[in-house]
Amino acid sequence: MIYDIDFETMPREALEAIQLRRLQSTLENVYAKVPFYQKKFKEAGLVPGDIRSLKDLSLLPFTTKQDLRDNYPYGMFAVPMESVVRIHASSGTTGSPTVVGYTRRDIDTWSNLMARALSAGGATRGDIIHNAYGYGLFTGGLGVHYGAEKLGASVIPVSGGNTKRQIVIMKDFGPTILTATPSYTLHLAEVAKEMGFSLADLNFKFGIFGAEPWSENMRKELEETLGIDAVDIYGLSEVMGPGVAIECHEAKNGLHIFEDHFIPEIIDPITEEILPYGETGELVFTSITKEAFPIIRYRTRDITSLHPEPCICGRTHIRMKRVSGRTDDMLIIRGVNVFPSQIESVLMKSSDTTPHYQLVVDRENNLDTLTVKVEVSETLFADEIRMLQNTEKKISKDIKEYLGVSAKVMLVEPKSIARSEGKAVRVIDNRKR
Amino acid sequence: MRVEQISIFLENTGGRIAEVTTILSAASVNIRALSLADTTDFGVLRLIVDDNETAEKVLKENGFSVGKTSVAAVAVEDKPGGLNRILILLAKADINVEYMYALQQNGDHAVMIFRFDNIDDAVKLLDSEGIRVYKASEVASL
Numbered sequence: 068m069i070y071d072i073d074f075e076t077m078p079r080e081a082l083e084a085i086q087l088r089r090l091q092s093t094l095e096n097v098y099a100k101v102p103f104y105q106k107k108f109k110e111a112g113l114v115p116g117d118i119r120s121l122k123d124l125s126l127l128p129f130t131t132k133q134d135l136r137d138n139y140p141y142g143m144f145a146v147p148m149e150s151v152v153r154i155h156a157s158s159g160t161t162g163s164p165t166v167v168g169y170t171r172r173d174i175d176t177w178s179n180l181m182a183r184a185l186s187a188g189g190a191t192r193g194d195i196i197h198n199a200y201g202y203g204l205f206t207g208g209l210g211v212h213y214g215a216e217k218l219g220a221s222v223i224p225v226s227g228g229n230t231k232r233q234i235v236i237m238k239d240f241g242p243t244i245l246t247a248t249p250s251y252t253l254h255l256a257e258v259a260k261e262m263g264f265s266l267a268d269l270n271f272k273f274g275i276f277g278a279e280p281w282s283e284n285m286r287k288e289l290e291e292t293l294g295i296d297a298v299d300i301y302g303l304s305e306v307m308g309p310g311v312a313i314e315c316h317e318a319k320n321g322l323h324i325f326e327d328h329f330i331p332e333i334i335d336p337i338t339e340e341i342l343p344y345g346e347t348g349e350l351v352f353t354s355i356t357k358e359a360f361p362i363i364r365y366r367t368r369d370i371t372s373l374h375p376e377p378c379i380c381g382r383t384h385i386r387m388k389r390v391s392g393r394t395d396d397m398l399i400i401r402g403v404n405v406f407p408s409q410i411e412s413v414l415m416k417s418s419d420t421t422p423h424y425q426l427v428v429d430r431e432n433n434l435d436t437l438t439v440k441v442e443v444s445e446t447l448f449a450d451e452i453r454m455l456q457n458t459e460k461k462i463s464k465d466i467k468e469y470l471g472v473s474a475k476v477m478l479v480e481p482k483s484i485a486r487s488e489g490k491a492v493r494v495i496d497n498r499k500r
Numbered sequence: 501m502r503v504e505q506i507s508i509f510l511e512n513t514g515g516r517i518a519e520v521t522t523i524l525s526a527a528s529v530n531i532r533a534l535s536l537a538d539t540t541d542f543g544v545l546r547l548i549v550d551d552n553e554t555a556e557k558v559l560k561e562n563g564f565s566v567g568k569t570s571v572a573a574v575a576v577e578d579k580p581g582g583l584n585r586i587l588i589l590l591a592k593a594d595i596n597v598e599y600m601y602a603l604q605q606n607g608d609h610a611v612m613i614f615r616f617d618n619i620d621d622a623v624k625l626l627d628s629e630g631i632r633v634y635k636a637s638e639v640a641s642l
């Protein structure tokens with residue numbers, strides 16, 4: 068079901084007219100209310116009136132995570148604190164956290180967008196939503212909660228943790244929709260199994276998963292383990308929270324971005340050049356309806372691509388691919404941008420599970436070389452040399468085909484790639500020495 | 501008529517073979533035959549042992565990728581042309597030998613391990629030609 072049929076299926080031309088109007092008023096607002104933006108615009112020799120078309124957005128400076136940290140905690144707010152009704156913060160694993168605020172109208176907008184998202188993911192008024200996203204400073208729990216109430220579904224605010232009790236609730240309360248991180252869901256399924264039953268035997272129909280990167284293989288696993296259709300949800304507190312983009316359960320092929328509230332761009336993370344539709348790069352967002360915490364050209368550091376092709380569900384909003392990695396992990400090899408996650412997708416074609424791998428970059432005679440070490444899992448192993456060599460050749464060919472770089476593929480023994488806190492060290496760049 | 505062979509992926513074969521044999525001997529697994537195929541980058545160690553289950557378990561515990569393959573233990577006359585006769589028979593029947601290696605001497609003939617692309621057809625053919633194919637239980641007591 069499409070929750071907001073007028074806006075979600077709006078013809079492109081009308082949508083862009085709304086975007087421009089909303090963008091212009093957002094720019095006027097931040098220029099007047101947020102010293103950071105006024106300073107940045109002045110440095111670029113711009114006033115809000117210079118932005119006359121959506122194309123002109125590219126004239127504006129970017130906003131980075133560091134900018135938000137520099138203005139910790141409330142420096143980026145565009146309204147006085149008496150208008151702020153809610154505060155969230157992202158965890159500060161590296162550096163100080165970033166703090167965001169919401170006016171009453173922002174909460175209302177967010178609730179509406181989350182209601183849209185839940186509907187796209189298969190939820191209706193009659194559903195019972197088991198919400199296992201954490202409630203608290205993290206936007207996941209409350210974001211879904213308000214959206215579920217707005218939609219009129221019954222929400223069980225179970226939050227994260229206390230796994231055994233969650234499973235009893237799942238059994239007794241009969242929820243039909245699960246909202247959770249994919250990794251926690253698989254943990255729930257395992258614990259349920261230990262308790263003697265399968266989540267597939269419960270009432271679940273749809274799962275709406277996000278807040279961490281996951282893969283197509285994981286989708287298959289989740290759908291089989293729970294007997295559901297699984298969709299991907301995307302959001303980040305700096306832009307709003309969950310509900311910035313959502314996959315429709317009809318296509319399960321890319322996430323519709325709610326473009327009447329956010330304008331997406333894809334840029335080359337090095338040159339900062341805007342990339343055309345279909346090309347992979349860093350996702351950049353501009354919010355065009357937020358009051359307390361508007362954000363202009365925010366560099367998410369998430370890697371994806373944008374696809375304008377029409378969707379079978381009827382929504383006209385552009386789709387972004389599932390986020391495949393972070394810009395922090397990017398390598399430039401002979402001038403080609405390479406993300407470890409792209410290599411991972413290639414490897415997944417040759418193996419049922421994702422093998423552990425490591426990229427080693429060297430410079431020989433002023434030329435970059437890439438070696439991809441792949442641990443020989445049971446599925447990759449063959450007892451014939453020829454077959455193992457074919458596996459190496461095939462992976463190398465796939466990498467060349469999909470990424471456009473030549474790589475030497477080397478099969479190595481299981482557990483031979485150095486691990487750091489259980490995770491394989493993905494990249495060794497010897498060029499920096 | 502099938503004998504189970506275990507195989508292991510080795511990255512650099514030098515000291516690693518000794519590691520494998522040490523692990524197996526510590527688990528009281530007896531190695532009946534061992535063959536190594538390698539390239540400059542990696543190798544595959546193939547083993548016939550008296551206790552596959554234990555061997556697989558301890559090798560996995562030590563982080564090796566263990567594969568299992570059905571092979572045939574075939575009696576080869578220990579005289580000129582003995583092996584040749586078998587290979588010609590197989591070639592005529594269009595059966596490929598992926599690889600082979602010696603298991604041991606048994607009286608007047610040698611016992612060799614063969615890996616065929618089609619083990620059922622191969623065993624049937626050898627049987628019909630009066631060439632002995634050992635059962636797994638017979639191999640164990642050789």
Ligand SMILES: [Zn+2]
Nearest residue numbers: 315318378380
């Ligand atoms: Zn759709």
